Structures are given as structure tokens and as C-alpha cells.
Amino acid sequence: MNNRIWLSLAHMGGREQEFIKGAFDTNWVVPLGPNVDAFEKSLSDYLDADRHVVALSAGTAAIHLGLMLLGVQAGDEVICQSFTFAASANPIAYLGAKPVFVDSETDTWNMDPVFLEEAIKDRLRKAGKLPKAIIPVHLYGMPAGMDKIMAIANRYDIPVLEDAAEALGSELHGKRCGGFGELGVLSFNGNKMITTSGGGALVCRTEEEAKRTMFFATQARDAAPHYQHSHIGYNYRMSNICAGIGRGQMFVLDEHIARRREIHDLYTLLLKDIPGITVMQNPSDEYNSNFWLTCILVDSRFAGKTREDIRLAMDAENIETRPLWKPMHLQPVFADAPFYGNGTSEHLFDIGLCLPSGPTLTDDDIRRVVDVISRKNSH
Numbered sequence: 001m002n003n004r005i006w007l008s009l010a011h012m013g014g015r016e017q018e019f020i021k022g023a024f025d026t027n028w029v030v031p032l033g034p035n036v037d038a039f040e041k042s043l044s045d046y047l048d049a050d051r052h053v054v055a056l057s058a059g060t061a062a063i064h065l066g067l068m069l070l071g072v073q074a075g076d077e078v079i080c081q082s083f084t085f086a087a088s089a090n091p092i093a094y095l096g097a098k099p100v101f102v103d104s105e106t107d108t109w110n111m112d113p114v115f116l117e118e119a120i121k122d123r124l125r126k127a128g129k130l131p132k133a134i135i136p137v138h139l140y141g142m143p144a145g146m147d148k149i150m151a152i153a154n155r156y157d158i159p160v161l162e163d164a165a166e167a168l169g170s171e172l173h174g175k176r177c178g179g180f181g182e183l184g185v186l187s188f189n190g191n192k193m194i195t196t197s198g199g200g201a202l203v204c205r206t207e208e209e210a211k212r213t214m215f216f217a218t219q220a221r222d223a224a225p226h227y228q229h230s231h232i233g234y235n236y237r238m239s240n241i242c243a244g245i246g247r248g249q250m251f252v253l254d255e256h257i258a259r260r261r262e263i264h265d266l267y268t269l270l271l272k273d274i275p276g277i278t279v280m281q282n283p284s285d286e287y288n289s290n291f292w293l294t295c296i297l298v299d300s301r302f303a304g305k306t307r308e309d310i311r312l313a314m315d316a317e318n319i320e321t322r323p324l325w326k327p328m329h330l331q332p333v334f335a336d337a338p339f340y341g342n343g344t345s346e347h348l349f350d351i352g353l354c355l356p357s358g359p360t361l362t363d364d365d366i367r368r369v370v371d372v373i374s375r376k377n378s379h
């Protein structure tokens, strides 16, 4: 049996251990310290020096605190892109608020501005108030159409929390994802562009927001010599050990992005003449995805096989692939949530597949994947 090819493995650049050792040597083995400060600073320099970045225990924690910062409370409605991982929407429920799901547009696969506006107007009619926040997602690294989304959000004065968990390094007309909304979310989970083994960050516009994030992330402790609390808090800070990994990973971020884009280009080249297979592309020069994962759509009428045929054939060849995210409005747990759309994300889910795309993938690995896709028979 050939070696297993994984969807997206972490890759250490080499300097991570230097920063971890520094933390041990100085006994900063706590959820704050020099690695946390330096990691936050380098993320803020990377994204937009005007932004204030707070490192947290997970991207999910960042979404949770972000929604709190935007004032989301029990009974409020929050608009969320339906085509995403459950972590984009779960924190809405943590707060006792209600998700309202919006479908995707066909070119970016992200939040469709037309359905966004329809949802806002309809919720105003039906719920009698505006949604409290909007969560667009840059899925698989592809920037969402932030100009149109921000214009609508501004028109109705609804803040945007931008889920850039998969999009570190992606750009829309030269501006990096994570810096468009009032707040932005990053993830450093094991399979992301860079990892801290597990972690995330909230990107804030103001220092005040960053301070409030830190306050809620450290059990909401009031300014008093004893432990005094006027708010419910959380234990969401990133440890100085994990931040050491993150500091090291920042040295290889550009390399990782370049390699994932190269992998996407090679798939595009090798799959270009295979009937019924389309590789997801930047819709125009304005978009510059990090291609966190390269995704294909399978039109079985021309390919002679379905997405599932290909996934099973890959599995038999010891290659990990994954269907595109199952939209949130189709998830049993969100069955009662309102949805605005026309079936685009459902169709993408039916025919889409994520291909192995991690930075350690070799060109020969990619050829092995392409061989399975291009076989005449499904098995």
C-alpha cells in the first residue's frame, strides 16, 4: 500500500522549538508572556498594523467573544453564511441568539450579497428588529465579496464579524482577509495555514475592543486586589507555549502560502483536460486566495462518475479527500433556523470535493491524486 496522503498536515519550520525553549528557560509556562505578545504583534504587522490582535485558545473562542463584543444577547438574530464549518455558527447558539443562514454566490462560494440584503429586510419585517451581526466566511481561503457585503452592512448599520479562519494570507484587491470587518477571526488549528497546535485570534479595530476581549478571555476579573467579578468570563487565552509555536510558524507563513498556491496551480494544469472536473479558481484578478484547500466540482454527466465515486476511489488508494462543507441550513441541529437562498450551497455540497493541499505534499503526491481522478472507471 502506498503512503497515506493527508488532506492538510501541519508543517514545522524549525524555529518553533527555539521559542518554546525560551518559554521554559524563563518559566513563562502560563497563558500570557513574551511569546503571546510577540505573536500578537507579528500578526497585527502582517494583517494591518492598525489592528489589535488578541491571541486566544481557538478560532471558535474568538467568534464567541467577538459576538459578545458586538453586543449579541439571548433572543437576538445573527446572520451567518450557511456554507461553512459549524464553528462559524455554534457561538451564536452559545449566546442564546438565533442564527439566520444566507446562501452562497457561485463565483466565490461565499455569502451572496443579494440574499444577505433580502434576509435583513425580511428579518426586519418578521422579527421586528435588525440582526445584531453578520458573519461572512472566506471559505477554503477564497475571499468573500467584502466590498458588497460591507456596503450592505453599513447601509443597515449592522457590524460584520469576518470569519477568516481559513484565509490567513488571502487578499481582496491587495488587502488581507481578517481586516475588513469590525472584527476578524483567525484559526491556528492543526490543519490551518499556520498552527499553534490549537488556537485562534480576534482581530480588533480598536485598543478598547482588544482590552475587552482580553478581559472576557481571562474570567472577567474586575480591577481589585481580590477576585471580584461583575460579568461572566471565560478561560480563552492562548498559552505562552502555543504562542511560541505560532511565533516560529510566522517565519514559514509566506512559504506555506506560496506552496499551497503552487499546489493549486499544478492541480489546475493536470486536471484541465479531464471532462466534468472543474478546479475552483479566483473569480478575477481582485481575488488572491491562499488556496488553503484546492477544491474541485464533479459534473458526473461528463466525468462518468460522481464526487462520491472519486472520494471512495481515493480512500481505496490511501488518499484523504473530503466533501465540501455541508451547509448549516441542512444540519439537523439548525433545522429551525431561517434560510435565504436558491440552492447554490446545496449543489456545491453535492458535487464538490477538497483535495490534499498541505505544504508538505510533493508534486508526485499530486500526480497520484490526479491519476485517481482521471481514471476512466470509477474504481
Ligand SMILES: Cc1ncc(COP(=O)(O)O)c(C=O)c1O
Residues within 6 Å of the ligand: 058, 059, 060, 061, 084, 085, 087, 088, 137, 163, 165, 166, 186, 187, 188, 189, 198, 199, 200
Ligand atoms: C470557517 C471556520 N471557522 C471557524 C473555525 C474554528 O476554528 P478553531 O478550530 O480554531 O476553533 C474553523 C476551523 O476549525 C473554520 O474552518
